[in-house]
Amino acid sequence: MPQRSAIPPTLVLVCKRPALGHGKQRLAVSLGTQQAWRIAERLLDCALEDLVHWPGATVIAPDRTEHRDWAGARAPLSRCLAQTPGNLGERLNALDRTLRAAGQRSLVFIGSDAPALGEDDYRQVREALAEVDTVLLAARDGGVVLMASNRPWPDLAALPWSTPALGQALAAACRAAGHSLRVCGESFDIDEPADLQHALRALAEDPRPARRRLLHTLAASSAERA
Template sequence: MFPEENTSPHPTLVLVCKRPAIGYGKQRLAARIGAEAALRIAEQLLDCALEDLGDWPGATVIAPDQRVHRDWASALAPQALCLPQSSGNLGERLNALDRTLRAAGHHCLVFIGSDAPALRPEHYQRVRIALREADTVLIAASDGGVVLMASNRPWPDLSRLPWSTADLGQALADACREAGHSVALCGESFDIDEQADLTRALGELADDPRPARRRLLHSLASTRGEHA
């Protein structure tokens, strides 16, 4: 089965995700707040990303990290194309998704993960506007990574980038520029990996009215109270 061709004037939003499970993902967080609490937060973080996927004005894709989770992912986002990731490191998997979707006519792609709940509609709007002029648009993460990466052009080779390090954001921007892309940086946000990120999220989400964010906020407040 091949992806359907995109005929929307809007970029395609791609959610790259894992199925939350105890012992799989968010291990730095689990070491501080416990496995079950970390799992609950991972599930609610994914709900926030799904909320963004559901609100997106163009085509959407959900890309679980394993083929065996295709049915799970399809049920979470029935409006989205489900395209499981291939094998390899994160860069290799993103390159493979990118090639497959562009071959199907998705020429402008916006990639997000499932752990940046502070992304707001205005972030996405700024990215869509910036993509009218720039080849590639990035939203930086405060830890040196990125929380969103979007491009009108195929990504360069991402396989050797320093994923999950503080050098990623600069390395990604440099790789794109070396490939001839014009690059626009479109603000900064953060993702949730450490216990300290939970405190920051409490402040960032305090006035966010979106339902999934309200549920996450309540859970974060409860978790902080348990581990104060």
């Protein structure tokens, strides 16, 4: 069983800098680059809102070294650590190694496309990390929206990222590496146009300011398409 600690785990936001033609390309195909960019900005705001309210240390990890100044300005209370080249698994492994070498013991990784994540989800993850090595929060499309561990991740490079097989493959890799593991519920992320309607329903009563702004943007986008 992992050693209990009074220190909360560190929350790591792995993100891209929203820009026209950069990120959320599956949305851009249907909505256009301008709308996809607006939605990406609002999604990032939601993840930044979670960094601000996290009870422990936080890290923002932009996808490019040249975006460190931008990331530092968006999350001034967080450590900024740029991602290294490679596929997503390789980049997560590199971030994990760097942060653990700096003394971090428990790390929670999120992206910027799961706005329904809330304090109940985060609390369950923190509580589960006191009892097991590794905690995943599943995505309804078969992926994951959150991955947390008290131990270094196994080699993630060969996993089927961005496919419905990811969640099971990641869980299997962790168990094969000897991790005790818990899947702590399910949420969703936003990759496809169909996900936007799900977000409109899920966030309808969410009072958090960044979620309200996202909801307004999604509603306006839906109205324009209609």
